[in-house]
Amino acid sequence: MALYAVLLLAVLFYLLPLVVMLLTSLKSMADIRAGNLISWPEEFLLDAWVKAWSSACTGVSCEGVGAFFWNSFQITIPAVLISTFLGALNGYVLTKWKFRGSDIFFGLMLFGCFIPFQVVILPMAQTLGWLGLANTTTGLVFVHIVYGMAFTTLFFRNFYVSVPSELVSAAKIDGAGFFTIFWRIILPLSTPIFVVCIIWQFTQVWNDFLFGVVFSGGDTQPITVALNNLVNSSTGVKEYNVDMAAAMIAALPTLVVYVLAGKYFVRGLTAGAVKG
Amino acid sequence: MKTNATSDAAGTLSTRGLLADSSAQGAGSSNLLDLMQRWLPKLVLAPTVVMTLLFIYGYVIWTGVLSLTKSRFLPNYNFVGFAQYEKLLDNDRWSVASLNIVIFGGLFILICLFIGVVMAILLDQKIRAEGSIRTVFLYPMALSFIVTGTAWKWILNPGLGLEKLLHDFGYESFQFDWLVNPDMAIYTLVIAAVWQSSGFVMALFLAGLRGVDGSIVKAAQLDGASMPMIYRRIILPHLRPVFFSAFIILSHIAIKSFDxxxxLTGGGPGYATDLPATFMYVTTFSRGQIGLGSASAMMMLGVVLAILIPYLYSELRGKNNA
Structure with a gap:
């Protein structure tokens, strides 16, 4: 019984912030001042959600986080698809078409998983400026592809290592080429790793803050940057219900992915973590 | 090569169309095709090679060069040797940030490891509803640190947050002002970070526990060993590699902590909760001291390498011996 009591306490600890966020986002400010963190709302109101989405102030502009929510999708979707696809091709080359130096290159690339990004953002900022991509979502897509690729390559490489090489060599003898083998033999086997990789990349890119805050401009910011501006801008009265509603909006896409595909999410975490 | 069952399977697979592809090609072009086929893999990998060399290694060197210059609002290349590093080590704000990363990182890693092991062991006792409990422990990993910070900032709000909650429960004298107390604010970061990452460590350990050979445990039980003894002497030593990788991941998260x-604190009150990552950002982008900021970034890289290289070295050596 003690065992279950401890586990129950732990469950409450992990659930508390989500419950508090949700309850607070559904209260009025008067209700918040009268009650406490976990008191039931007097009345369930969606006002804070509406305001967070369409009229809350995020720094200079007061148009809510809605537009930034879509920015995040505009950044995330191409970045995830391109980096995943490139990762699949790289993984395929690094396991089935090895050449002299390819293993060394993989080692060099792995290092890219570990560097603190602070050490590359200044040169990258300057490069994006030269390319005319500063303050654009395209620039952010580019950055996320560049720094996401080490991970996607790692995922696919570790997956393809366990695909029997006989499959490939037999096809080669039959005269099949590089891309034919990839399309007809490798890709059909790759669904699970695609799911893992896409979920991992989606979470990484959606939740990114550092690249967003450094490389984006006023109206190209991702949701995380907008949320931070909304919460930490010091103008006017603090509306905690709006803050929490905005935080929920920022959290929803990744939470939905987690709920729908938790198994793959965890698999990605452990696979990415153990090696990367 | 076509000797075993797998390649036979592949052979059948290929006859479905691959053969037709190759026979359709004329004999004359086959040399050119061969050549192309040989270069194709390298060609496909080439963009990644270029990007890695340029945007990772090239940029690290570039930042290193900048850290040796007098650059302020714009990069320039007036070299001053290691003057920026000397300035950095004399900088009060940097000393606070370095001390903070030791406190924050140390506590964060230790508490996460502790909670992770304990929860994993508890969950490994054939618990009912294990799946749902695991789901609850892990969902914070799906959230952005910005969301986590926002939520905890509200929970720890002096006045309306936890303090009010406990007042309503009857603990009238309860005070909780860590968020605005320069001496305690760093611990609020630990609380939020542990909340976010400890479930993940639990998942790693749980996977490790499931990998322990059950027959060894049974044998020890037959010899009369008690369960705590078995955990201490047999199971936990088995989890050593998990401890190592969890340590590496957690220290990586700690050093990168920026969002x-x-x-949660914006580095405040004052700069009481500055970490190297926030120091680098503020110095470089808000205060226009690019040289100094680059030096701090290089220091961060140095710390990461100092942790990573011994780890990779032992990993590789372990593999060669095996």
Whole structure:
């Protein structure tokens, strides 16, 4: 019984912030001042959600986080698809078409998983400026592809290592080429790793803050940057219900992915973590 | 090569169309095709090679060069040797940030490891509803540190947050002002970061526990060993590699911690909760001291390498011996 009591306490600890966020986002400010963190709302109101989405102030502009929510999708979707696809091709080359130096290159690339990004953002900022991509979502897509690729390559490489090489060599003898083998033999086997990789990349890119805050401009910011501006801008009265509603909006896409595909999410975490 | 069952399977697979592809090609072009086929893999990998060399290694060197210059608002290349590093080590704000990363990182890693092991062991006792409990422990990993920071900033709000909750429960004298107390604010970062990452460590350990050979445990039980003894002497030593990788991941998260600080404390009160990552950002982008900021970034890289290289070295050596 003690065992279950401890586990129950732990469950409450992990659930508390989500419950508090949700309850607070559904209260009025008067209700918040009268009650406490976990008191039931007097009345369930969606006002804070509406305001967070369409009229809350995020720094200079007061148009809510809605537009930034879509920015995040505009950044995330191409970045995830391109980096995943490139990762699949790289993984395929690094396991089935090895050449002299390819293993060394993989080692060099792995290092890219570990560097603190602070050490590359200044040169990258300057490069994006030269390319005319500063303050654009395209620039952010580019950055996320560049720094996401080490991970996607790692995922696919570790997956393809366990695909029997006989499959490939037999096809080669039959005269099949590089891309034919990839399309007809490798890709059909790759669904699970695609799911893992896409979920991992989606979470990484959606939740990114550092690249967003450094490389984006006023109206190209991702949701995380907008949320931070909304919460930490010091103008006017603090509306905690709006803050929490905005935080929920920022959290929803990744939470939905987690709920729908938790198994793959965890698999990605452990696979990415153990090696990367 | 076509000797075993797998390649036979592949052979059948290929006859479905691959053969037709190759026979359709004329004999004359086959040399050219061969050549192309040989270069194709390298060609496909080439963009990644270029990007890695340029945007990772090239940029690290570039930042290193900048850290040796007098650059302020714009990069320039007037070299001053290691003057920026000397300035950095004399900088009060940097000393606070370095001390903070030791406190924050140390506590964060230790507490996460502790909670992770304990929860994993508890969950490994054939618990009912294990799946749902695991789901609850892990969902914070799906959230952005900005969301986590926002939520905890509200929970720890002096006045309306936890303090009010406990007052309503009857603990009238309860005071909780860590968020605005320069001496305690760093611990609020630990609380939020542990909340976010400990479930993940639990998942790693749980996977490790499931990998322990059950027959060894049974044998020890037959010899009369008690369960705590078995955990201490047999199971936990088996989990050593998990401890190592969890340590590496957690220290990596700690050193990169930037978003959480920005959302939860903004580095404040004053600069009491600055970490190297926030120091680098503020110095470089808000204060226009690019040289100094680059030096701090290089220091961060140095710390990561100092942790990573011994780890990779032992990993590789372990593999060669095996």
């Amino acid at each position: 959480l600080v920005m959302a």
